[in-house]
Amino acid sequence: EHFGGAPWALTLFGVRFTDPYAALSVLVQGELLPVATLVGALLPLALAALLGKVFCSFLCPARLAFEVTGAMRLGLIRLGVPLPALRLPRLGLWVGLALVLFAAGSGAATAHFILPYVAATSGIIGLIIGGSMTASGVAFLGMLSADLLVAPGQVCRSLCPTGALLEVVGRKSLLRLEKEPEPCPTSCNLCQRACP
Numbered sequence: 001e002h003f004g005g006a007p008w009a010l011t012l013f014g015v016r017f018t019d020p021y022a023a024l025s026v027l028v029q030g031e032l033l034p035v036a037t038l039v040g041a042l043l044p045l046a047l048a049a050l051l052g053k054v055f056c057s058f059l060c061p062a063r064l065a066f067e068v069t070g071a072m073r074l075g076l077i078r079l080g081v082p083l084p085a086l087r088l089p090r091l092g093l094w095v096g097l098a099l100v101l102f103a104a105g106s107g108a109a110t111a112h113f114i115l116p117y118v119a120a121t122s123g124i125i126g127l128i129i130g131g132s133m134t135a136s137g138v139a140f141l142g143m144l145s146a147d148l149l150v151a152p153g154q155v156c157r158s159l160c161p162t163g164a165l166l167e168v169v170g171r172k173s174l175l176r177l178e179k180e181p182e183p184c185p186t187s188c189n190l191c192q193r194a195c196p
Contacts, residue, residue, distance in 0.1 A: 010059065016040045019118065021096050021161050022111045025103035044162070045169050052170035056156060056163045062116035062140070066156060069148040076148075086151040092164025099161055112136040116143055116160055 010017040018040035026033055033041075044055050056063065077083060095114060103110040112122045113136055123137020133141075143155045156163055184191075 012043060015043055017043050019111065019115060019162055020045060020165060021099055021115060022108060022118065024100045025108040025111050028100055028104040029107065044166060048166040048170035048173065050174050052173040052175070053163065053166050054170075055166055056160075060117050060156075060163075062120045062143075063156070065120060065140075065144055066116075066147055066153070069144050070152060073148050073152055084150050086154065088151060088154045088158040090158050090164065092159055092161050093168070095159055096161025096165060113139045115162055116140065116155060119143065 015036065018037050020041045023033060023037060023041035047054060073083060099110055099114045111118050113119060119136045119140035123134055123140050126132065126134030126137055147153065147155050151158075
């Protein structure tokens with residue numbers, strides 16, 4: 001199989017989740033995917049249509065690492081370390097298009113360097129099996145460093161292709177969380193700072 005064995009593999013009703021971009025990366029090479037894998041690629045999209053970006057908020061394994069870098073950043077700021085906070089334009093869909101186009105010529109492994117949770121998984125597997133840091137692990141450490149030092153929350157918010165795709169699909173989700181305007185003063189932005 002093309003996908004599987006990840007430490008955070010997720011199965012729902014017997015169907016294994018597959019990242020839509022990872023599936024597209026294989027399809028553009030002219031390979032056929034098993035029906036179960038195609039259905040698995042539709043599962044995150046269906047979940048987003050129903051619940052919004054719940055994958056990014058609660059299921060993405062890279063999210064935990066970004067939460068840790070966010071806490072570390074807050075600690076550094078409280079210690080008086082000046083850190084910039086760059087805001088990037090939302091480029092996730094363009095990054096996804098580049099991923100698929102690049103994968104057409106170089107292979108599906110391209111996803112290991114661009115999708116944050118795939119890079120994290122590949123890096124961990126490389127450490128466990130090979131005993132050394134892999135290129136995808138280095139790519140993930142670069143993402144974490146950017147999140148910690150210069151662009152908090154921007155890898156997920158602005159660059160992750162899967163997050164961008166799920167955001168588009170989830171814009172009209174059937175169920176959604178919304179901030180109630182009454183209990184918060186207009187100057188309060190704690191929600192946005194906690195979950196950019």
